[in-house]
Each structure stands twice: as structure tokens, then as C-alpha cells.
Amino acid sequence: MKHFLSAINVRELLRPLGQLLLFSLGSAVVLSAIVLTLALVLDQTTVGQHLHGRYNVSLYTYTLVNLPQVVIDGLTIGFVYAAIALGYTMVYGVLEFINFAHSEIFAVGAFVGVEILIALDNTGILRGASLGMAYAYLIFAIVMGMAAAGALAVTVERIAYRPLRGAPRLVPLISAIGVSFLLQDVIRLVEGLTTGQFNRIMPTFGNFDQRLNLGRFALGEANIALGISVKSIIVITSAVLMLVGLNYLVNATRIGKAIRAVAQDRPTASLMGINVNRIISLTFLVGGLLGGAAGVLYALKFTRIDAFVGFFPGLKAFTAAVLGGIGNLTGALLGGIVLGMLETFAGSYLGVFTMGAAGSEYKDIFAFSILIIVLIFRPQGLMGENVGQKA
Amino acid sequence: MTTPFSTLLLRTLNKGVLPYLLILVHIALGSALVYTAPRSNLAFLVLISSLFTLYVLKADNRFKLIAGAILALLIIPVIGVRNIFYLEVIFQISVFAALALGLNIVVGFAGLLDLGYVAFYAVGAYLWAFFGSQQYFVLPFAPGTQPSDLPFLLPGDAFYLFLFIAIIVAALTGILLGLPVLRLRGDYLAIVTLGFGEVIRVLANNLDKPLNFTNGPQGITPIQRPTMPDWAVQGFNDLFGPLIGHTVSPADMYNLYFYLLALLVIIVIIFVTRRLDDSKIGRAWTAVREDETAAIAMGVPLVRMKLAAFAVGASFAGVMGVLLAASRTFISPESFSFMQSIGVLSMVILGGSGSIAGVILGAAVVTILNLQVLQGFSLYLSELRQSEAIIPIINFAWRDLSTQLDPAKYQRLLFGLILILMMIFRPAGLIPAKRRKRKLADDQPAAE
Numbered sequence: 001m002k003h004f005l006s007a008i009n010v011r012e013l014l015r016p017l018g019q020l021l022l023f024s025l026g027s028a029v030v031l032s033a034i035v036l037t038l039a040l041v042l043d044q045t046t047v048g049q050h051l052h053g054r055y056n057v058s059l060y061t062y063t064l065v066n067l068p069q070v071v072i073d074g075l076t077i078g079f080v081y082a083a084i085a086l087g088y089t090m091v092y093g094v095l096e097f098i099n100f101a102h103s104e105i106f107a108v109g110a111f112v113g114v115e116i117l118i119a120l121d122n123t124g125i126l127r128g129a130s131l132g133m134a135y136a137y138l139i140f141a142i143v144m145g146m147a148a149a150g151a152l153a154v155t156v157e158r159i160a161y162r163p164l165r166g167a168p169r170l171v172p173l174i175s176a177i178g179v180s181f182l183l184q185d186v187i188r189l190v191e192g193l194t195t196g197q198f199n200r201i202m203p204t205f206g207n208f209d210q211r212l213n214l215g216r217f218a219l220g221e222a223n224i225a226l227g228i229s230v231k232s233i234i235v236i237t238s239a240v241l242m243l244v245g246l247n248y249l250v251n252a253t254r255i256g257k258a259i260r261a262v263a264q265d266r267p268t269a270s271l272m273g274i275n276v277n278r279i280i281s282l283t284f285l286v287g288g289l290l291g292g293a294a295g296v297l298y299a300l301k302f303t304r305i306d307a308f309v310g311f312f313p314g315l316k317a318f319t320a321a322v323l324g325g326i327g328n329l330t331g332a333l334l335g336g337i338v339l340g341m342l343e344t345f346a347g348s349y350l351g352v353f354t355m356g357a358a359g360s361e362y363k364d365i366f367a368f369s370i371l372i373i374v375l376i377f378r379p380q381g382l383m384g385e386n387v388g389q390k391a
Numbered sequence: 392m393t394t395p396f397s398t399l400l401l402r403t404l405n406k407g408v409l410p411y412l413l414i415l416v417h418i419a420l421g422s423a424l425v426y427t428a429p430r431s432n433l434a435f436l437v438l439i440s441s442l443f444t445l446y447v448l449k450a451d452n453r454f455k456l457i458a459g460a461i462l463a464l465l466i467i468p469v470i471g472v473r474n475i476f477y478l479e480v481i482f483q484i485s486v487f488a489a490l491a492l493g494l495n496i497v498v499g500f501a502g503l504l505d506l507g508y509v510a511f512y513a514v515g516a517y518l519w520a521f522f523g524s525q526q527y528f529v530l531p532f533a534p535g536t537q538p539s540d541l542p543f544l545l546p547g548d549a550f551y552l553f554l555f556i557a558i559i560v561a562a563l564t565g566i567l568l569g570l571p572v573l574r575l576r577g578d579y580l581a582i583v584t585l586g587f588g589e590v591i592r593v594l595a596n597n598l599d600k601p602l603n604f605t606n607g608p609q610g611i612t613p614i615q616r617p618t619m620p621d622w623a624v625q626g627f628n629d630l631f632g633p634l635i636g637h638t639v640s641p642a643d644m645y646n647l648y649f650y651l652l653a654l655l656v657i658i659v660i661i662f663v664t665r666r667l668d669d670s671k672i673g674r675a676w677t678a679v680r681e682d683e684t685a686a687i688a689m690g691v692p693l694v695r696m697k698l699a700a701f702a703v704g705a706s707f708a709g710v711m712g713v714l715l716a717a718s719r720t721f722i723s724p725e726s727f728s729f730m731q732s733i734g735v736l737s738m739v740i741l742g743g744s745g746s747i748a749g750v751i752l753g754a755a756v757v758t759i760l761n762l763q764v765l766q767g768f769s770l771y772l773s774e775l776r777q778s779e780a781i782i783p784i785i786n787f788a789w790r791d792l793s794t795q796l797d798p799a800k801y802q803r804l805l806f807g808l809i810l811i812l813m814m815i816f817r818p819a820g821l822i823p824a825k826r827r828k829r830k831l832a833d834d835q836p837a838a839e
């Protein structure tokens with residue numbers, strides 16, 4: 001036992017935790033400062049008066065009151081993005097290939113998890129379940145979602161990508177787009193045949209919908225209530241656990257070493273006795289597992305899912321991966337958190353600051369604008385090293 | 392890559408007057424079938440496939456030209472007006488063929504994967520939708536609140552002018568988008584164009600405030616059409632009335648007119664594409680597609696050539712956008728979704744990227760699959776649903792089949808399958824481009 005404990009590389013366990021904390025705090029502080037400054041500046045202009053006329057609060061107070069909730073929402077969605085982004089980044093790191101179908105793998109995970117919970121709900125087990133059992137069922141659903149998504153990711157790689165290895169870059173990408181479209185309709189087909197419904201709703205059970213009040217404090221004329229829903233805590237905790245686990249797997253184990261070797265130089269890795277095909281499958285498996293878990297967590301947070309649920313989270317997670325520097329695990333974490341924060345801030349405050357001319361409907365565009373700006377000015381991402389074209 | 396069997400078959404068929412006979416027989420058979428059975432999809436397929444026969448078989452070019460002209464200008468209009476659904480299918484094929492030809496320049500010639508191609512189509516469509524409707528006077532009103540007696544900004548005949556304006560505007564949009572992103576590597580470019588396509592769609596959906604430019608998700612209607620002179624309808628009725636069997640209304644004539652216009656655009660596009668392919672620019676595109684680094688070393692101005700490809704491809708889409716807006720008299724953001732972009736891409740990939748004939752074939756096949764096969768299947772299922780039929784062994788009543796299961800709405804499945812299967816089994820497409828053929832021939836000199 002002692003030997004086992006000493007084999008654990010504590011540094012690799014603590015490092016990502018520190019990074020996550022740093023990124024979350026950093027992006028929250030920076031964005032809050034920007035928003036508050038903007039609010040102060042705009043308070044006396046027509047923008048502030050417009051808001052004052054409608055809700056009878058000053059712009060600064062309005063911004064401040066909403067800030068804690070925005071930060072928590074941003075963190076929650078940011079961690080989901082980070083978990084999906086890791087799937088893109090791992091595959092890209094190993095194969096230099098954008099796994100366009102990853103968003104559907106995420107969706108399949110979400111569907112499997114939700115369907116299992118709905119089935120349990122129909123038998124009536126869920127409603128009477130104790131708190132501990134409720135968590136056990138949720139964990140079961142997450143694990144099943146992970147398993148399904150992981151298996152699917154490996155299958156897709158085997159069928160649609162492996163035959164195309166070595167073809168020009170665009171060929172597997174087009175195939176991946178095909179897989180993504182195919183899977184969307186396959187999900188719809190299966191749902192249509194079995195349940196006849198387009199939307200599936202996560203059943204409510206346990207205490208996931210409750211809000212924990214962390215207290216309220218007065219700040220001038222404003223009264224800020226600090227609270228977080230249990231769901232958000234679960235999402236953030238599970239995401240952190242997964243991210244730490246993945247980081248450990250890649251940076252502190254033999255398998256991780258093999259993955260990094262294949263990412264660096266495939267032929268040489270193969271000469272060193274690494275089974276490249278198995279490592280690539282494994283990479284897809286790990287990406288799929290993370291994606292599937294993220295899917296169930298996403299369903300827990302947003303309750304309603306449909307067959308196209310993966311598209312936007314997938315694109316945004318890809319954006320996050322590029323933002324952080326694709327191929328770089330830490331970068332994906334950073335990108336996910338920053339993007340989730342940015343998007344939530346934009347969705348909450350854009351409408352107020354532009355007097356309703358551009359509201360939260362533009363938050364999807366926001367992600368793309370970031371993507372385009374990053375690719376133009378810093379194509380290697382925030383943390384990536386310069387990626388030249390491999391010959 | 393022609394399989395030996397099809398080569399052999401073509402060789403036996405291409406002897407003496409046999410191809411001429413075959414073409415004539417195929418066209419005559421198709422026309423007769425459609426004429427006698429105006430509702431049969433199969434008959435329609437026989438007729439449409441005669442275009443393929445015309446392309447594949449070896450015959451004198453003048454003969455091919457005349458036969459093609461008779462088919463496109465005489466037989467299809469008559470048959471289309473008899474059953475307006477066929478005309479719709481053919482019109483859609485023409486529109487998508489034009490779009491696919493435009494995308495073909497970007498993807499097939501220059502090798503740039505553009506996943507947001509319909510954005511340029513949307514630019515053209517919204518251009519004419521804004522100037523060719525009352526939208527200019529609707530600007531200060533929220534959607535649905537405008538008074539009903541607003542005037543039109545421009546006369547309907549300004550449509551012709553806007554066909555040309557759309558070329559310029561769409562090309563400029565292409566250049567504006569291309570300037571920042573064309574330095575990116577291929578796969579990044581694909582995602583950025585995808586993002587751009589979504590940006591255009593979201594803008595179209597939300598630019599109904601603060602000023603109402605696009606009327607939001609409800610879309611803009613009515614959009615004007617160019618005027619149709621009375622003598623055209625009258626003349627057409629006098630000429631073909633007996634053949635068609637009923638008087639043709641001006642509305643049907645419009646459908647016919649837009650089909651002919653689309654045909655004209657396609658011919659211009661084909662002409663431009665062929666000239667470009669054989670020009671210095673075309674060779675530069677090929678160089679860029681095959682090996683960027685080598686192209687730069689050879690002195691090809693990389694960004695400028697990519698921009699040119701983007702601009703040319705975009706301008707084709709812009710023209711078709713104007714045409715679509717006028718022919719439908721209504722447009723909404725829904726017509727310009729990501730799925731449409733992938734649909735056009737799957738036509739290019741299916742037919743063979745870089746090959747003009749292939750791309751047109753791809754557009755025809757995908758459109759027919761979409762409009763006739765999937766919808767036919769839908770109809771069949773809904774009939775089964777209303778019947779008392781039961782699947783024997785598992786004892787499943789068709790009545791209980793979910794209404795969610797509507798094959799007509801499973802286009803993604805179709806596009807996805809096409810993309811995957813083509814990439815794995817036949818990446819060069821059904822009719823590979825000539826340049827690729829040449830390359831294949833070089834690889835196996837002993838075969839011929």
C-alpha cells in the first residue's frame with residue numbers, strides 16, 4: 001500500500017488543480033473588471049438612463065448584482081466546454097486531425113445518460129430514491145454515457161478515419177463531417193423509432209435543482225445574493241475530477257508517455273515498440289469518454305436535449321481548443337474556461353450595454369468571432385507553441 | 392477511375408452510328424414515357440438520365456449540342472409545364488448545379504474546403520430581397536407591425552441589374568472574408584468558413600432590430616419578379632397549347648422563365664470555369680491545391696490566388712441567390728443553414744471535385760434523391776401508417792409508427808453517407824476530373 005501511494009505522482013495531481021483555479025479566478029477577475037469599468041463609464045450616458053428608465057436601477061448596480069451569478073454560470077459552462085475541448089485536442093495532438101464528429105459523440109453520451117435516467121424514472125425508482133441513491137443513479141448514468149460515447153468514438157475511428165490515414169488532410173475531415181451528419185440523423189432515427197419524440201427531458205430527482213444560498217450582503221443600495229445550484233456544483237466537480245484524471249493519465253503514466261510519443265513522432269514511436277494503432281484508438285476512447293461524461297453533465301445542467309444538441313457545444317469546444325492552443329491539454333482547459341466566461345458575460349451584458357440592439361442571441365457569433373480573431377492574430381493559440389505544417 | 396467493364400461497354404457502344412441512335416432513342420423513350428405517364432418518377436428518371444447518355448457517349452459535338460438544346464429548351468419545358476412538380480425538381484437541380492459549380496472552384500480547383508458556402512448565396516438573396524421588396528420602407532417597423540400599403544423601392548425589372556450587382560457584392564464579401572482567413576491551413580479554414588456561414592445566418596435571423604433589415608426569422612416577402620410580357624405567355628400557349636393540354640398560367644410561365652434563366656447562368660458558369668481551368672489562374676489553383684509550399688516556391692502568389700478562387704466561387708452563389716429570391720418571392724434564414732452548405736459540398740464530392748460534368752451529375756443525383764426518393768419514401772410510409780397493415784413476424788402495426796419518422800427530413804443521413812462512402816471508396820468522385828485522369832494514366836502507362 002505504501003509502495004502504491006509513493007508511486008502516485010502528487011505533483012501531476014496538484015498541477016492541473018492549480019491551473020484550473022488560476023484560470024477560473026483570472027478570467028473571472030479580468031472580465032468582471034472590464035464589465036464593471038464599462039458599467040461605470042456608461043452609467044451617466046444614454047445607456048445608463050435607458051436602463052434606469054426601465055428597471056429603476058443604475059447600470060453599475062445592475063451589473064454588480066448580476067455578477068456572481070454570471071461568473072458561476074460561466075464557470076459551469078466553461079468546464080463543460082473544457083471537457084469536450086480535451087477530446088478535440090487529444091485527437092488533434094496525435095493525428096493532426098479535427099474530429100468533427102466529436103460533437104455527436106458528446107450528444108450520444110447525453111442521450112444514453114438521459115435515456116437511462118428516464119427509464120429508471122418510469123419504473124418509479126428515482127422518485128423514491130434517497131439522496132445517496134440519487135447520486136448513485138446519476139453516477140451510473142454518467143458512466144454509461146461515457147461507455148457508450150467511448151465505444152462509439154473508437155468505432156468511428158476504426159470505420160471512417162483509419163482507412164483514410166495518410167490521405168490528404170481534407171479527406172478525413174470531409175469524412176468526419178459526414179460522420180457528424182450521419183450520427184445526428186441516426187440519433188434522431190433511433191429516438192423517432194423508439195420514443196417517437198424529438199426532445200428528451202432530463203427527469204428531475206435528487207436535490208440537483210436546489211440552490212445553496214451562501215448568504216447575502218449589502219453593497220451600497222444593492223443587495224447581492226450569493227448562491228449556487230447543486231447541479232452547477234456537480235458539473236464543476238465532475239469536470240475537475242475528469243480533467244485532473246486525464247492530466248494524470250497523459251503526464252504521469254506509461255500509457256500517457258506512449259500517447260505523447262505518438263503525438264510527437266509516429267514512425268519513431270512505432271520503432272520504439274509502441275503499437276501506434278492501439279494508442280490512436282485509445283486516444284479516441286479517452287476523448288469519447290470525456291465527451292460522453294460532458295454530454296450527461298450538459299443534459300443535467302440544461303435538462304432539454306435533442307439530436308442536434310452537440311453542434312453548438314462542439315463548435316464552441318473546438319473554438320476553446322484552438323483558443324488555448326490545439327494539441328495542448330492545459331490550453332484546452334484555459335480555452336474552455338475563458339470561452340465559457342466570455343460567452344456568459346456577453347450573453348448577460350451585451351443586451352444592457354447596447355440598449356437591447358444586440359442581445360444574447362449574438363452569443364453564438366461571439367464564439368466564432370473569437371475563433372476568427374485568434375486564428376488571425378495568434379494561430380498557435382494562447383498556450384500553444386508554433387505549429388508548423390508537418391510535411 | 393473507370394472500371395474495365397464500363398470502359399469495355401463504352402468501347403462497344405461507341406462504334407459508328409450506334410451512339411447517335413442510342414442518344415435519340417433514349418431521349419425519345421424518356422419523353423414518351425413522361426408524356427404518357429406524367430406522374431411516374433421512374434419515367435422522369437429515364438428522361439433526365441438521357442442527359443448523362445448524351446455526355447458519356449461519343450458523338451459529333453454539333454449533334455450533341457443540338458440534341459441537348461432540344462432536350463433542355465423544348466422537351467423539358469413542355470413536360471415541366473404539364474407536371475409542375477418536374478419543373479420544380481429541374482429548377483432545383485439547376486440552382487444546385489450552379490451552386491455546386493461555384494463551390495467546385497473553391498474546393499475542386501483551389502483545394503480550399505469552404506463549409507459556409509451558402510453564406511454567399513444568402514448575401515445575393517438578401518441583396519435582392521432588400522432592394523426588390525418593400526423592406527426599405529419597413530426599416531423603422533418591428534416585424535409584423537408595418538402598414539400594408541408600402542410602396543416598392545425599385546421596379547421589378549431592376550432584377551436584371553441586380554444579377555450583376557450581386558456578382559460584385561458577393562465577390563467583395565468573399566474577398567473580405569478571405570483576406571484575414573486565407574493564410575490559415577486547410578482544416579482551420581474549413582472551420583472558420585463554417586463559423587462565417589453561421590454568422591451570416593444568425594445576422595439574418597436577428598437583424599430585425601434596431602433597424603429592420605431582414606425581417607428576422609419570418610423572412611422577407613413579397614419579393615418582386617421581373618415583368619412577364621403578355622405576348623410571351625400568349626405565344627407559348629399558341630405554340631405548345633395542344634401538346635400540353637391546358638392553358639399555361641403566367642405563374643407557370645414564371646417557373647419556366649426562371650428555369651431558363653438558371654440554365655443560362657449555368658452555361659455562363661461552365662464557360663467561365665472551363666476558360667479559367669485552362670488559364671494561368673487555373674494552373675496556379677492546381678499548384679496551390681497539390682502542394683502549397685511548392686506553389687510558393689514556383690512564384691505563385693498564394694493569397695491572391697486563393698482570394699480569386701473565393702471571389703469567383705462567391706460571385707456564382709451571389710447570382711443564384713438573386714435568382715432564388717426572385718423565383719420564390721420569399722426568403723428566410725432557414726434556407727441558408729449549415730446543412731445546405733454540406734448538401735452542396737456532398738454534391739461536389741459525389742460528382743468528383745474539379746470535374747464540371749461530375750459536379751452537375753452530383754447536383755442532379757443528390758437533388759433527385761432528396762426531392763423524389765426520400766419524399767417518395769415518406770409518402771409511402773404515411774400511406775402505410777393510414778392503412779391497417781402489420782409487419783408479420785414482430786407483429787408491429789404500421790399505424791403505431793411515430794410521425795417523427797419522416798424520411799424526407801433525413802437529408803443529413805443522406806449527405807453524411809455520401810461524404811463518408813465517397814471519401815473511403817472513391818475520393819475522386821463519380822466522374823473524376825480530367826487532370827486526375829491524366830495523372831492516373833501516367834501512373835499506369837502499360838494499361839493503355
